[in-house]
Amino acid sequence: MVRKLLAVCLIWLVFGANLVLAAENVVIKGSTTVLPIAQAALEVYMKAHPGVNISLSAGGSGDGIKALIDKSTDIANSSREIKDKEITLARAHGVEPVAHTVAIDAIVPIVHPKSKVNGLTIDQLSQIYQGKITNWKEVGGDNLTIVVVSRDSSSGTFESWGHLVLNNARVTPKAQLQASSGAVVQAVSKNRYAIGYIGLGYLNTSVKGLTVNGITASAKTALSKEYPVSRPLYMYTNGQPTGEVANFIKFVLSPAGQKLVATEGFVPVAGEAKENPLNKGKKR
Amino acid sequence: MSRHLKETIIRGIFALFAFASVLILALIVMFLFREGLPIFKEVSVADFLFGQEWYPTYDPPAYGIWPLIFGSVIVTVFSCLIAVPLGVLSAVYVSEIAPASIKDITKSIIELLAGIPSVVLGFFGMVVVAPFLQDTFDLPTGLNIVNASVILAIMAIPTISSISEDALYAVPSEFKEASYALGATKYETITNVIMPAALSGISTAVILGMARAIGETMVVLMVAGGAAAVPESIFDSVRPMPASIAAEMGEAPFGSGHYHALFAIGIVLFFLTLFFNLIADYISQKFKEVGSATL
Numbered sequence: 001m002v003r004k005l006l007a008v009c010l011i012w013l014v015f016g017a018n019l020v021l022a023a024e025n026v027v028i029k030g031s032t033t034v035l036p037i038a039q040a041a042l043e044v045y046m047k048a049h050p051g052v053n054i055s056l057s058a059g060g061s062g063d064g065i066k067a068l069i070d071k072s073t074d075i076a077n078s079s080r081e082i083k084d085k086e087i088t089l090a091r092a093h094g095v096e097p098v099a100h101t102v103a104i105d106a107i108v109p110i111v112h113p114k115s116k117v118n119g120l121t122i123d124q125l126s127q128i129y130q131g132k133i134t135n136w137k138e139v140g141g142d143n144l145t146i147v148v149v150s151r152d153s154s155s156g157t158f159e160s161w162g163h164l165v166l167n168n169a170r171v172t173p174k175a176q177l178q179a180s181s182g183a184v185v186q187a188v189s190k191n192r193y194a195i196g197y198i199g200l201g202y203l204n205t206s207v208k209g210l211t212v213n214g215i216t217a218s219a220k221t222a223l224s225k226e227y228p229v230s231r232p233l234y235m236y237t238n239g240q241p242t243g244e245v246a247n248f249i250k251f252v253l254s255p256a257g258q259k260l261v262a263t264e265g266f267v268p269v270a271g272e273a274k275e276n277p278l279n280k281g282k283k284r
Numbered sequence: 285m286s287r288h289l290k291e292t293i294i295r296g297i298f299a300l301f302a303f304a305s306v307l308i309l310a311l312i313v314m315f316l317f318r319e320g321l322p323i324f325k326e327v328s329v330a331d332f333l334f335g336q337e338w339y340p341t342y343d344p345p346a347y348g349i350w351p352l353i354f355g356s357v358i359v360t361v362f363s364c365l366i367a368v369p370l371g372v373l374s375a376v377y378v379s380e381i382a383p384a385s386i387k388d389i390t391k392s393i394i395e396l397l398a399g400i401p402s403v404v405l406g407f408f409g410m411v412v413v414a415p416f417l418q419d420t421f422d423l424p425t426g427l428n429i430v431n432a433s434v435i436l437a438i439m440a441i442p443t444i445s446s447i448s449e450d451a452l453y454a455v456p457s458e459f460k461e462a463s464y465a466l467g468a469t470k471y472e473t474i475t476n477v478i479m480p481a482a483l484s485g486i487s488t489a490v491i492l493g494m495a496r497a498i499g500e501t502m503v504v505l506m507v508a509g510g511a512a513a514v515p516e517s518i519f520d521s522v523r524p525m526p527a528s529i530a531a532e533m534g535e536a537p538f539g540s541g542h543y544h545a546l547f548a549i550g551i552v553l554f555f556l557t558l559f560f561n562l563i564a565d566y567i568s569q570k571f572k573e574v575g576s577a578t579l
Contacts, residue, residue, distance in 0.1 A: 153339070
């Protein structure tokens with residue numbers, strides 16, 4: 001699969017390079033979680049800089065870092081920190097990976113506003129999503145069956161949730177599937193049996209966000225890494241970026257770029273854009 | 285240009301249009317198989333069809349679509365249980381019983397029902413039917429088999445009703461007249477003469493209605509709940525095949541096992557609808573009423 005993907009990228013590169021011979025090319029590869037941010041940013045960026053051609057593909061964080069090491073990409077998107085092994089390998093290839101934190105991915109478990117439950121531990125969440133805890137009374141709620149609402153298995157939120165909460169154990173097959181974060185909010189807001197999870201940016205007053213291990217999810221706790229279901233999202237470059245690559249990353253970190261980050265449901269890492277949809281969540 | 289040549293050219297153009305759809309279908313089927321078959325290098329056909337676990341994005345992945353097939357079949361069967369009596373009986377009423385003024389109104393309203401976009405019906409199921417079911421039966425979730433079946437039935441009724449109606453109209457009036465002449469009442473005429481004579485057409489209508497329900501995507505994506513497990517009760521959530529394809533295709537990496545598996549689900553759906561169409565065709569050929577009773 002990886003080889004096929006690489007082949008597709010290669011064809012796309014050759015093809016793309018022919019089309020815009022004179023223009024600047026930036027190649028971005030890596031994490032599917034970071035994909036929506038990169039996608040939104042490059043659309044705006046390319047509109048503002050007509051000469052620049054940015055190609056983007058997502059095959060996972062590992063693929064992105066691999067591509068950075070063999071110099072087939074300018075930017076490697078990653079939803080995890082680069083491993084020591086990868087750094088060693090990169091240095092052997094004359095590549096010096098530099099991390100740029102572009103956003104924080106914080107995911108909040110949500111329940112119906114009338115639920116008695118206010119918080120759960122990571123372990124309880126994991127048990128619920130694996131189908132091992134099936135009644136709310138086991139975690140301090142009413143005597144109601146738990147209806148587990150999950151995202152479709154290809155979404156980045158699903159992947160992050162699986163990684164941070166379930167430790168990659170399988171979600172129960174009885175979990176309901178919703179195709180978007182908006183649909184999860186809709187389903188949970190109408191169902192006092194349900195539990196769901198969404199990116200912090202999607203939290204609103206129609207549902208109740210739960211604390212995890214006693215910590216309320218907010219931009220602040222996510223940034224300070226107190227909130228456990230959060231992780232920074234990175235863009236890795238080879239050395240300090242120059243030229244268009246540097247401009248692009250500067251754009252992602254600018255207030256305009258960080259606003260896009262918030263629109264996509266992530267927590268911005270820098271500057272004024274922090275407000276946006278997050279305030280809604282604090283009012284609840 | 286001679287008339288003969290003109291005739292030939294026109295005939296050619298018509299043939300071209302006729303074959304265009306055949307060609308398009310052939311290309312789609314080819315594409316479907318080209319993208320779907322590679323999954324069987326990773327998993328056997330039996331494991332794919334009858335596997336209980338659908339975890340396409342995990343490592344190692346599990347590509348069993350039995351819960352999805354089961355979900356599709358069960359919502360289709362239940363929707364037919366609702367739609368067939370409603371569709372067929374409304375067709376009988378419209379074509380045989382209703383006075384002309386009511387007939388026109390009822391007929392156009394049933395046809396209007398066919399024009400409602402499925403996403404609107406799905407939304408209706410999500411925000412109206414689901415809370416209603418949940419409150420009435422005190423269920424954990426209103427997004428379940430019953431909800432999906434009701435909404436699919438609403439979608440299948442116009443198909444079943446209008447094709448049945450055509451079949452009922454096609455019954456020669458001599459049949460009815462002969463029945464009345466023998467002293468039969470209207471009810472006896474409908475049940476003993478008209479219905480049996482139109483049976484092949486009605487069966488075709490039912491099967492085409494089923495094919496419509498099994499292929500419907502938006503409704504089942506929105507109201508069936510989407511649990512990829514074989515249900516234990518009719519109030520459990522299911523994830524029919526089209527819902528799985530629609531929800532997951534967007535982000536399945538191109539050329540991955542998951543991608544091929546979704547296309548393979550498409551192949552299964554293709555065969556199911558093909559099967560339904562063949563049955564419909566067979567019935568309409570086999571049980572065709574021939575002959576007439578004129579003097």
